Amino acid sequence: MAKDIKVMLKEAGALLVITLIAGLLLGFIYELTKKPRAYQKELAVTKACNEVMPNGDKFEEIEYSLSDETLSALSENGVTVGTVYESYDKSGSFIGYVVESKSSQGYNGDIVLYLGIDPAQAPANLIGVSILKISETPGLGMRAQEVLVPQFKNKAAQSFMFTKTGATSDNEIDAISGATITTRAFTNAVNGGLNAAIDIYEKAVAEGRF
DSSP, X not given: OHHHHHHHHHHHHHHHXXXXXXXXXXXHHHHHHHHHXXXXXXXXXXXXXHHHOTTOSEEEEOOXXXXXXXXXXXXXXXXXXXXXXXXXXXXXXXEEEEXXXXXXXXXXXXXXXXXXXXXXXXXXXXXXXXXXXXXXXXXXXXXXXXXXXXXXXXXXXXXXXXXXXXXXXXXXEEOOTTOHHHHHHHHHHXXXXXXXXXXXXXXXXXXXXX
């Protein structure tokens, strides 16, 4: 019995040493790859910003607050707004915002977009859309890049709607055939980003920033 206990303690001790070593190695690897991962993330963000705001030379992350009305509309449509960047051209002039907008109502999960928006015009000009995250049904919702993204490029509207019978105006988008849920979530994310950009810009104007 005493021998069995010694064996058990020996095995437990060996397991503890292995666990400690594994933990230290994981910690070391995490720290070793922390900067490269951060750099790759920064590159991805810069690429997305340039994609939706091609005339942007500088992008500055800003702090912001949204009105209760905007927050209520976002919540109603399952949309949240994340990071927002002010965009400036080579001359240093403000040319719009890059807004991260997420819909939680995609068919297979979140749809995350970056939107390039010039809110100084009325209605706001949606310069471009970049998909950061999407995991919809292959052959249907995953056609968002092919079908939806081009339709939003350089469109002036305060909000968009989708149709299954053919778009007839700038604020209408042709739905992806067989993927209504994806189209609705995508459109809601775009509209949420537009509303947020307009809200942020109006506050900045009121404060005399622009």
